[in-house]
Amino acid sequence: MKVIVLGAGIIGTASAWFLNKAGHDVTVIERQPGAAQETSFANGCQISVSHAEPWANPSAPMKVLKWLGKEDAPLLYRFRPEWLQWRWGLHFLRECTPARTADNIRQIVAISEYSRQTLQAVRAETGIDYDCLTRGILHFYTDKKDFEESLPAAKLMRDLGCPRDSIGADEVVRIEPALARIRDKIVGGDFTASDESGDIYKFTSGLAKKAAEAGVKFQFNTSVTRLLTEGTGASAQITGVEIINPEGRHQVLRADAFVMAMGSFSGPLVKPLGIDLMIYPGKGYSATYQITNPDMAPSVSLTDDGYKLVVSRLGDRLRVAGTCELNGYTRELNTTRCEAITRRTRELFPQACDYENPIYWTGLRPLTPSNVPYIGKTRFSNLFLNTGHGTLGWTMGCGSGRAIADIVSGRQPDVDFAFTCMSRSKSGKPSAPRPAQA
Secondary structure (H helix, E strand, O other): OEEEEEOOOHHHHHHHHHHHHOOOEEEEEOOOOOOOOOOOOOOOOEEOHHHOOOOOOOOHHHHHHHHOOOOOOOEEEOOOOOHHHHHHHHHHHHOOOHHHHHHHHHHHHHHHHHHHHHHHHHHHHHOOOOOOEOOOEEEEEOOHHHHHHHHHHHHHHHHOOOOOEEEOHHHHHHHOHHHHHHHHHOOEEEEEOOOEEOOHHHHHHHHHHHHHHOOOEEEOOOEEEEEEEEOOHHHOEEEEEEEEOOOOOEEEEOOOEEEEOOHHHHHHHHHHHOOOOOOEEEEEEEEEEEEOOHHHOOOOEEEEHHHOEEEEEEOOEEEEEEEEEEEOEOOOOOHHHHHHHHHHHHHHOOOOEOOOOOEEEEEEEEEOOOOOOEEEEOOOOOEEEEEOOHHHHHHHHHHHHHHHHHHHOOOOOOOOOOOEOOOEOOOOOEOOOOOOOO
């Protein structure tokens, strides 16, 4: 089949790679001049199956209330006069029950573990160099209550096959000696040795190059304006995608199937078709520092729970990312939030980096209230979804691409996950309810 993939971030590029391997004629449409130029450009770089606990959990509502009005809060919710933000917030609160949280964790762990194994296979096949480190992810806590509340989630993940081991403060410092200077503040942690880290931009751009060499056509500097349809009910399908090409002219591109992988911009494009995706853009921040003293910088990827920051070593650079601002589609840098990242990183590793010349960045994470992405079919027979991966796009990327290639090809993916518009998962259990109508 001829397949058009909309979007060339990690999700779209991985989708194109696996669709091509499945024998399809694949074209990728991307408005930027290259792959991984938006949300996949400078994130926290963790392949973090262990960080599967969704933001929507029983402790979240009180934390959000505590953070309201604080410019440097880990989660900044700016109330806007827009219906989507309020609806998203109500759905988020609904997902905070213990039962829903546990079910969402199961879904996230399943697709994340599948994706990590898929990434490892792609890495072995392609040899792409992306500053990969396979030293695990160390999650440390400086608040006793937060650490105690993490223990049930860690146990659930172990029960699901994710080896997230809860450990004491001394073990935290033994695993990452760069944290020794704050040993007196650490109350505990957890360590997942099988987790990884690596530069998502290097990987995605490298995979796009490999895909192009294999025959995938990339149309960069090309904007999607709308999807064209015909038919009704079960016979409804997409007939083409209207674009603005690099020369500024409108064109219609035809294909047999279409994969929506445009992250936060997926919802507005499919809404006129009656597909209501509950996706809201969460503006995430990152800072990249040049390492000046390698012995003082961490060599294990870290998650600082109290500040909701992740830290990854990328060769001679240190990437620190986190926080989230729910404020529409704006991507302007908030100086207060940028300075908070540098202030905390300097507290942790004061002599490790050049903190006078940070490179700050923001990207719009496509957040669903449950943190479970949309992967699968829609009511249109030839339109497929691969979007809404939130903060875990890098973690879920390769597995999501492999799964959607299977679905487009008419096969059941080899992972027990609640795919959209598929009545039963691999195990035969009913699929979990989706957060919106696809």
